[in-house]
Amino acid sequence: MLSIKDLHAEVDGKTILKGLSLEINAGEVHAIMGPNGSGKSTLGHVLSGRPGYEITGGSVEFMGKDIFEMETEERAHLGLFLAFQYPVEIPGVSNMEFLKAAVDAVRESRDEEAFDTVSFMRKAREACTAVDLDQAFLKRGVNEGFSGGEKKRNELMQMMLLEPKLCILDETDSGLDIDALQVVANGVNTMRAEDRAFLLVTHYQRLLDYIKPDFVHVLADGRIVKSGDKTLALELEEKGYGWLEDEVA
Amino acid sequence: MTDLLSPQLNLETEVPDWLQARRLAGRATWDNSSLPTRKTEDWKYTSLFPLQQDFTAAPVSDASATELGLDLPELSGSRLVFVNGHWREDLSTLTSDAALEVVRFSEADDEQSALISEHLGTTVPSAKHLFAMLNDAALTDGVFLRVRANSKAQHPVQLVWHNSHSENTFISNQRLLVLAEHHSEASLVEHFSGSDNAFTNGVTELVLGPGARLNHSRLHLESPQALHIGGLHARLDRDATLESFHLALGGKLKRIDIVINHEGAGAHCQLDGIYLLRGNEHVDYHTCIEHAVPHCTTDETFRGIIGDKARAVFNGRIHIHPDAQKTRAELSNKNLLTSASAEVNTKPELEIYADDVQCAHGATVAQLDDAMLHYLRTRGISEEEALVLLSYGFINALVETQALDSLRDYLKPLLADYFGATAGAAAEQCANLTRHIGA
Numbered sequence: 001m002l003s004i005k006d007l008h009a010e011v012d013g014k015t016i017l018k019g020l021s022l023e024i025n026a027g028e029v030h031a032i033m034g035p036n037g038s039g040k041s042t043l044g045h046v047l048s049g050r051p052g053y054e055i056t057g058g059s060v061e062f063m064g065k066d067i068f069e070m071e072t073e074e075r076a077h078l079g080l081f082l083a084f085q086y087p088v089e090i091p092g093v094s095n096m097e098f099l100k101a102a103v104d105a106v107r108e109s110r111d112e113e114a115f116d117t118v119s120f121m122r123k124a125r126e127a128c129t130a131v132d133l134d135q136a137f138l139k140r141g142v143n144e145g146f147s148g149g150e151k152k153r154n155e156l157m158q159m160m161l162l163e164p165k166l167c168i169l170d171e172t173d174s175g176l177d178i179d180a181l182q183v184v185a186n187g188v189n190t191m192r193a194e195d196r197a198f199l200l201v202t203h204y205q206r207l208l209d210y211i212k213p214d215f216v217h218v219l220a221d222g223r224i225v226k227s228g229d230k231t232l233a234l235e236l237e238e239k240g241y242g243w244l245e246d247e248v249a
Numbered sequence: 250m251t252d253l254l255s256p257q258l259n260l261e262t263e264v265p266d267w268l269q270a271r272r273l274a275g276r277a278t279w280d281n282s283s284l285p286t287r288k289t290e291d292w293k294y295t296s297l298f299p300l301q302q303d304f305t306a307a308p309v310s311d312a313s314a315t316e317l318g319l320d321l322p323e324l325s326g327s328r329l330v331f332v333n334g335h336w337r338e339d340l341s342t343l344t345s346d347a348a349l350e351v352v353r354f355s356e357a358d359d360e361q362s363a364l365i366s367e368h369l370g371t372t373v374p375s376a377k378h379l380f381a382m383l384n385d386a387a388l389t390d391g392v393f394l395r396v397r398a399n400s401k402a403q404h405p406v407q408l409v410w411h412n413s414h415s416e417n418t419f420i421s422n423q424r425l426l427v428l429a430e431h432h433s434e435a436s437l438v439e440h441f442s443g444s445d446n447a448f449t450n451g452v453t454e455l456v457l458g459p460g461a462r463l464n465h466s467r468l469h470l471e472s473p474q475a476l477h478i479g480g481l482h483a484r485l486d487r488d489a490t491l492e493s494f495h496l497a498l499g500g501k502l503k504r505i506d507i508v509i510n511h512e513g514a515g516a517h518c519q520l521d522g523i524y525l526l527r528g529n530e531h532v533d534y535h536t537c538i539e540h541a542v543p544h545c546t547t548d549e550t551f552r553g554i555i556g557d558k559a560r561a562v563f564n565g566r567i568h569i570h571p572d573a574q575k576t577r578a579e580l581s582n583k584n585l586l587t588s589a590s591a592e593v594n595t596k597p598e599l600e601i602y603a604d605d606v607q608c609a610h611g612a613t614v615a616q617l618d619d620a621m622l623h624y625l626r627t628r629g630i631s632e633e634e635a636l637v638l639l640s641y642g643f644i645n646a647l648v649e650t651q652a653l654d655s656l657r658d659y660l661k662p663l664l665a666d667y668f669g670a671t672a673g674a675a676a677e678q679c680a681n682l683t684r685h686i687g688a
């Protein structure tokens with residue numbers, strides 16, 4: 001599904017990703033852990049096509065296509081979804097307008113029929129309930145004045161409505177209390193499917209108590225320096241990242 | 250100076266003495282003045298060069314509503330339509346309303362004439378507003394709206410000033426006087442639309458008595474080539490409330506002066522405005538709120554979106570006189586530039602001479618936010634639709650807070666279409682880009 005080979009990328013002339021490789025197949029759940037500033041969010045931004053990130057080497061294929069040949073919205077149409085670490089506030093555009101526009105665009109690209117207003121409203125309300133957000137949030141500006149946790153739930157709600165193929169969750173668990181963490185975990189677990197994959201970027205092992213990953217990778221200094229199964233996460237929690245950096249050096 | 254008056258004097262008609270006196274006074278001021286240049290502080294960013302051409306008198310047109318392309322909101326009350334400044338009875342609808350008297354100056358009875366001559370021009374300090382003097386000098390007719398004391402109008406009154414297409418460039422003179430008597434309530438919509446080759450010189454005066462409440466909207470939906478110099482002058486007596494909403498879609502030269510005078514304690518004014526420019530358009534809003542007495546409040550919000558090579562000017566002055574203690578006044582002006590060649594000159598000016606007041610002002614100029622645009626696109630929304638959503642979202646709040654449902658229903662699709670068309674889309678695609686607005 002996603003094949004990253006020797007990816008190099010820079011921001012503002014500073015090299016952040018330095019030869020990152022990663023293979024993700026349909027049905028799998030991968031977790032990426034790593035110290036602050038190691039390039040985890042950069043990876044998500046690069047995959048989403050955010051302006052300002054320059055690809056200086058390597059390749060990325062998504063659903064068999066060269067991702068860098070596609071516009072950001074085309075990547076979304078193919079099923080790429082990034083839950084932002086810091087979701088953007090868009091005052092003046094209501095959450096409802098935004099969700100309907102997104103779902104219509106994605107369905108249209110798949111030649112699926114658009115939902116009529118009534119059935120979409122129902123779906124949106126159900127999604128609200130599923131992520132434990134009050135329905136009043138549908139009428140508010142996108143993320144406008146939402147708390148950190150509300151923003152994360154809103155990201156999750158979008159993921160549920162868009163039904164992507166590859167879901168990248170960039171620290172969606174950070175800053176959440178245990179109840180909210182369980183909401184996120186439930187959301188992911190119910191969406192797990194044979195034709196869908198997850199890439200969970202997380203700083204803490206605790207999310208992985210609720211979502212069992214198939215693979216755990218450690219990202220340090222712009223590269224995957226170690227991969228393993230879920231026991232690696234526990235090891236990291238215990239020992240920190242220092243021992244890996246020594247190992248790499 | 251450019252001859253803006255004499256073409257209009259061809260329209261010589263019999264006018265009552267009181268009106269003739271006003272005409273002559275206006276003419277005397279006009280004849281002794283020269284057009285402001287960009288050296289005049291108030292006209293620093295707006296050139297009157299587009300007025301340097303030959304104008305003719307406004308032609309009479311008998312074109313039908315369809316031929317004129319009239320597209321008006323359905324507001325259900327009286328509608329007065331003027332084409333090229335001339336009254337069109339056939340296009341107008343007058344419904345009776347016990348709270349209202351709507352009459353043209355030329356048709357006014359003795360009592361009405363007395364009220365008109367008592368109040369006309371009292372809101373406009375002559376020396377400062379030269380074009381209002383031109384308006385006086387060329388005055389042959391106008392509209393007088395009286396809202397009777399202690400009564401509430403059932404429906405909004407709509408005044409339409411439409412200019413038709415003509416061979417020659419012409420001037421049309423527009424004048425409205427509203428007298429909202431004490432504790433009256435009414436809504437009023439002024440609508441300007443039409444042709445490329447007209448210069449409208451408009452003056453609207455609002456006189457609010459004690460406790461009067463007036464909801465006023467002034468929509469400038471003229472063509473991109475239109476010329477308009479207009480003034481809205483209001484006086485608020487004690488405890489009066491004025492809500493005034495302004496919208497300007499482009500124009501080659503559009504200069505609107507809005508002057509609100511708080512003259513009685515406890516008066517409140519909510520002033521909102523939207524200006525949207527593209528191409529080579531030029532729109533200049535100069536607002537001035539005079540707080541002459543204590544305990545008055547002003548909430549003023551203007552937002553503009555400027556694209557292509559257009560230029561907007563916003564000057565918002567709030568003047569708090571020494572006696573105006575306990576004033577609360579807030580002014581906000583936000584601008585969004587959607588192209589690198591678009592420009593805006595914004596200047597909020599607070600002049601405070603009283604010490605116990607609460608005042609805030611702010612002006613911002615920003616480009617479209619890349620992070621917002623990217624966020625929308627990561628959800629599959631096309632760049633064009635994202636631009637439409639973000640542009641509409643920038644001004645949305647000002648439309649949503651308008652009190653008249655019927656006006657909101659008219660404005661929302663109109664603005665959505667404007668942004669759809671700005672995104673460079675053909676009609677069919679435009680509908681696709683705007684379909685989620687208000688979902």
Ligand SMILES: Nc1ncnc2c1ncn2[C@@H]1O[C@H](COP(=O)(O)OP(=O)(O)O)[C@@H](O)[C@H]1O
Binds near residue numbers: 016034041043
């Ligand atoms: N716009 C930017 N300009 C310069 N450096 C940046 C920019 N954005 C991120 N970085 C740097 O890139 C590195 C990786 O950042 P990031 O991908 O956000 O790390 P992580 O998500 O792993 O904490 C950090 O050193 C950060 O300071």
Ligand SMILES: [Mg+2]
Binds near residue numbers: 040041042085171
């Ligand atoms: Mg990060």
